Amino acid sequence: MDIIKRLSKILDKDSLLTKKEELIPYSRDASYFKGSLPMAVVIPNNVMQLSEIMKICYEEEVPVYVRGAGSSLTGSSVPFEGSIVISMLKFDKILELDIVSRYVIAEAGVRLENLNAYLSKYGYFYPPDPASSIASTVGGTLSTNAGGLRAVMYGATKEWVLGMEVVLPNGT
């Protein structure tokens, strides 16, 4: 079965973009690199859907590009032709804050600015700030180990990660 058909069985039509005008914004990021149009952009709602998408792409041997905000300056989220872009747009929830143990659990698509707006209510902040915090996401900055000006004092992103729930390429 064709991959788009398989994806359409698990995603509603607003979460599976295939029209040219829908794909164009995902063919670029904040760098100068020009990508190609992906085959489709998928916007999963939850981890189960994300796992299923990864499994399908793995079985169909189709490359995937995960996309946070596309604020990368290195072209790392720019796709090649025939690939699938997975947008983390809907993973935008802050799940837990533990003041005593000083940790916060946030989904991969949470923008750093939103995370800091939330933490500021409790008198805390999340130090990684790659000057793109208005857009960049927890997942994207983790993937790039983003630094920024505050890294001089607080270190880069990897210093601030206690654990991760990850979906592997085969969907597990």
Ligand SMILES: Cc1cc2nc3c(=O)[nH]c(=O)nc-3n(C[C@H](O)[C@H](O)[C@H](O)COP(=O)(O)OP(=O)(O)OC[C@H]3O[C@@H](n4cnc5c(N)ncnc54)[C@H](O)[C@@H]3O)c2cc1C
């Ligand atoms: C104005 C500006 C200033 C900047 N200044 C700095 C700076 O001072 N220091 C610095 O380090 N960086 C800087 N950056 C770049 C910064 O690293 C990126 O903005 C940010 O880290 C990428 O986050 P994003 O959510 O936009 O990810 P994207 O650009 O969407 O993706 C970046 C990479 O992460 C991967 N990815 C995204 N989300 C996930 C996920 N959930 N799971 C797995 N992989 C994922 C993508 O596939 C891609 O490889 C700057 C960018 C801008 C635009």
